[in-house]
Amino acid sequence: MNIQFKKGVLELCVLSILSHRDCYGYELVQEISKNITISEGTIYPLLRRLMDDGMFTTYLKESSEGPPRKYYTLTARGRQEQAALAAEWRRFVTGVNLIVEGEHGE
Amino acid sequence: MNIQFKKGVLELCVLSILSHRDCYGYELVQEISKNITISEGTIYPLLRRLMDDGMFTTYLKESSEGPPRKYYTLTARGRQEQAALAAEWRRFVTGVNLIVEGEHGE
DNA sequence: CAGGGTACCTTTTTATGCAAGGTAGCAAGT
DNA sequence: ACTTGCTACCTTGCATAAAAAGGTACCCTG
Structure with missing residues (x-):
C-alpha cells in the first residue's frame, strides 16, 4: 500500500x-x-502526539491475556477534531476524484 | 487544507x-x-522526480504570453502508473471510509 | 524454561509538500 | 525608459509523519 496516502489519514x-x-x-x-x-511502530508515536494535543485521556485496565492495556477516551476537543478532520477528508476526496476522473466522465 | 492528505496524491x-x-x-x-x-514550489520537484522515473517526455513550445512552456507527455509507463495509482487510491478511500463511517452505518 | 502471542514503547530513516527565494519573458501605463 | 504585474521556469531548506527495526515485559502452553 502506498505509504504516502496515509499521511494525516x-x-x-x-x-x-x-x-x-x-x-x-x-x-x-x-x-x-x-x-x-x-x-505497530506507527501507532504509538501517533497516540503520544494526539495525547499531547489534548485529544484524549487514558486509563489502565488489567488483562488476563498479557500486560495491562492503556485505553484511550476522546475528549470534547477530540470529538470536535474528529468531525472537522472527517469533513475535510470528504472535501479532499471529492476534489481528488474530480481530477482523477477527468471532471466530465472521461 | 490538510497538507498531509496530499502526500502521494x-x-x-x-x-x-x-x-x-x-x-x-x-x-x-x-x-x-x-x-x-x-x-507552485511543489510541482517542479515533483515533475522532475516523475521525469527521472520515466513517466513522461517533454517538449518546449513558444508562448506569446511569457517565456516558452515546457509540455509533458505521458509515456506508456506513465499511463500504466496512473492506472495503478488510481486503482490503489480507490481501494484506499474505500478502506478509510469504512473506518470513518464506523463500518455499519453509525 | 523456551516459545509464542499480547501489549507497551523508542530511535532512526525516508518521503514529500511548502515557503521563500531566484531568473526571465512579455505587455501596459506613466 | 522604467516600473508593475502576470506568465513561466527553477532551487534550497524546513517541517511533518509513517515505517523499519529494535527493545521491554506480561501471560500461557508444552
Missing part, C-alpha cells in the same frame, strides 16, 4: 474509531488493519 | 491530468488548484 482513523468506543493501542492497530495496512 | 493528480492531455507545469498548478490547493 491515520490520525483521522484513530479519532474515528475512538469516537465509537474506547480502545487500547494494540487494538487500534488491529481495527485499522482490517481495512488499511498499518505497522 | 499529487503524483496521481499530475498523472491523471496528463492522461487526458499534454500540459506545462504552470498549467498543472492551475488545473489542480481548481479542486485542491497546491503551491
Whole structure:
C-alpha cells in the first residue's frame, strides 16, 4: 500500500474509531488493519502526539491475556477534531476524484 | 487544507491530468488548484522526480504570453502508473471510509 | 524454561509538500 | 525608459509523519 496516502489519514482513523468506543493501542492497530495496512511502530508515536494535543485521556485496565492495556477516551476537543478532520477528508476526496476522473466522465 | 492528505496524491493528480492531455507545469498548478490547493514550489520537484522515473517526455513550445512552456507527455509507463495509482487510491478511500463511517452505518 | 502471542514503547530513516527565494519573458501605463 | 504585474521556469531548506527495526515485559502452553 502506498505509504504516502496515509499521511494525516491515520490520525483521522484513530479519532474515528475512538469516537465509537474506547480502545487500547494494540487494538487500534488491529481495527485499522482490517481495512488499511498499518505497522505497530506507527501507532504509538501517533497516540503520544494526539495525547499531547489534548485529544484524549487514558486509563489502565488489567488483562488476563498479557500486560495491562492503556485505553484511550476522546475528549470534547477530540470529538470536535474528529468531525472537522472527517469533513475535510470528504472535501479532499471529492476534489481528488474530480481530477482523477477527468471532471466530465472521461 | 490538510497538507498531509496530499502526500502521494499529487503524483496521481499530475498523472491523471496528463492522461487526458499534454500540459506545462504552470498549467498543472492551475488545473489542480481548481479542486485542491497546491503551491507552485511543489510541482517542479515533483515533475522532475516523475521525469527521472520515466513517466513522461517533454517538449518546449513558444508562448506569446511569457517565456516558452515546457509540455509533458505521458509515456506508456506513465499511463500504466496512473492506472495503478488510481486503482490503489480507490481501494484506499474505500478502506478509510469504512473506518470513518464506523463500518455499519453509525 | 523456551516459545509464542499480547501489549507497551523508542530511535532512526525516508518521503514529500511548502515557503521563500531566484531568473526571465512579455505587455501596459506613466 | 522604467516600473508593475502576470506568465513561466527553477532551487534550497524546513517541517511533518509513517515505517523499519529494535527493545521491554506480561501471560500461557508444552
